Amino acid sequence: MNRRILVAALALALAGSAAAADMFNGRDFSGWELRTEPAAAIDSVFSVQPGGVIAASGSPLGFLATKASYRNYKLHVEWRWPGKTGNGGVLLHISEGPLDRVWPLSQQVQTKFGAVGDLLPMAGASFAEPLTGDKPALKAHIAPSSEKPAGEWNAADIVSRDGVIEVTVNGVLQNRISGAAPREGRIGFQLEGTPYELRAVTVTPLD
Incomplete structure (x- = not known):
């Protein structure tokens, strides 16, 4: 292959490569x-702050979810607790099915302080690895905690490909599962009683 053809092929490959897309429009x-339970309007629970930061009130209990569905992607999420630390989670592959109280059929990546990176199958979801505990049953994170204290931003990179989910928190691999069911669906954020903030939420297709 001569130089001109090689340059053209490289240009086409770069043009066709997937780019990260902002999930909030700012x-x-x-x-x-x-x-939520009870039902609430989005604007009464979530608000857009300067710099594109998304502020969540934390209540009532429930979740915010994309209308679009995703399969095989890298999700980047940054979050912090502006006041006291608390409980929350990123929901992957939200699908129709029976609810567990207000929680949908989904895979939860835990952002609860002290448990960041734990993985929980919600409302009938499953994965291949064994669970520990009872309420809730989960697959605990696999490395020493890499989360930051209240007021500081955390970053999670979540890669989902063909039923395999890997979770990296602040640059440290914290969990990996395989055989996830469902393996595609909507993406969301839980409300579990504590205010938090989000920023730089992007998704990159891997297909």
């Missing part, structure tokens, strides 16, 4: 829907 919550 203005409103178009493309998202809220499910």
